[in-house]
Amino acid sequence: MDDFYIGQEVSVEKTFGKDEVLAFSELTGDCNPLHIDDGFAKNSRFGATIVHGMFVAGLISKVIGMQLPGEGSIYLEQNMRFLKPVYVGDCVTAKVKIKDIMQEKKIFTLETNVYGNDGTCFVSGTAKVLYEGEL
Amino acid sequence: MDDFYIGQEVSVEKTFGKDEVLAFSELTGDCNPLHIDDGFAKNSRFGATIVHGMFVAGLISKVIGMQLPGEGSIYLEQNMRFLKPVYVGDCVTAKVKIKDIMQEKKIFTLETNVYGNDGTCFVSGTAKVLYEGEL
DSSP: OTTOOTTOEEEEEEEOOHHHHHHHHHHHOOOOHHHHOHHHHHTSTTSSOBOOHHHHHHHHHHHHHHTSSOTTEEEEEEEEEEOSOOBTTOEEEEEEEEEEEETTTTEEEEEEEEEETTSOEEEEEEEEEEEOSOO | OTTOOTTOEEEEEEEOOHHHHHHHHHHHOOOOHHHHOHHHHHTSTTSSOBOOHHHHHHHHHHHHHHTSSOTTEEEEEEEEEEOSOOBTTOEEEEEEEEEEEETTTTEEEEEEEEEETTSOEEEEEEEEEEEOSOO
């Protein structure tokens, strides 16, 4: 626990490819045509297919579970505001930053945001995670 | 919009199978052994492999995007508390219920909970969704 400090952060980039978005649709059953049908999405308010919000959230979850705090993290809460859509093919960066550490209870409060290359914030949020150390 | 009313709800059941949890790990890159390694999970505080919180959340997302309000829903917010782990192989029920409708802005506030067969609440939360009607 002593290796962690408030303000510590990790960033991870990911491009959401078409095949992955299709696979996410199949796996979750969320087959909204906005995510998977190019022709349909072209005529929508978005103009092109967009990534499922929960798939973008999966990137946050990965960073928490694999890097900060890392393996052994158990999700207690995740709050998210979806500010702008991530388009299929977009490269985004998930940033997880420690806001608070409750040493006794081993609970971390984290800022969890997803940005575009130009600094646009797509998803803003916070998480609470229980972390009892390396597995 | 007139077909919707406060208190309206939809429930959807799902069993999270081992293969799906493996597929979710691969797709998101969240390869925490608690989710995918039986031997490891057996010796953990959980005693068996558990489903990614964000995969369980995907079921909520599916119900919103496909059923209530349905296709054309755009996620604005999703807040979740993960109260208990869902084990791989567990059958759960996601319930989405309309708490409030802002007619002018076309914004729905939804209760989004996930229950076990015995009524245990695994995930409790709320969502805000913009819905402009059938796609």
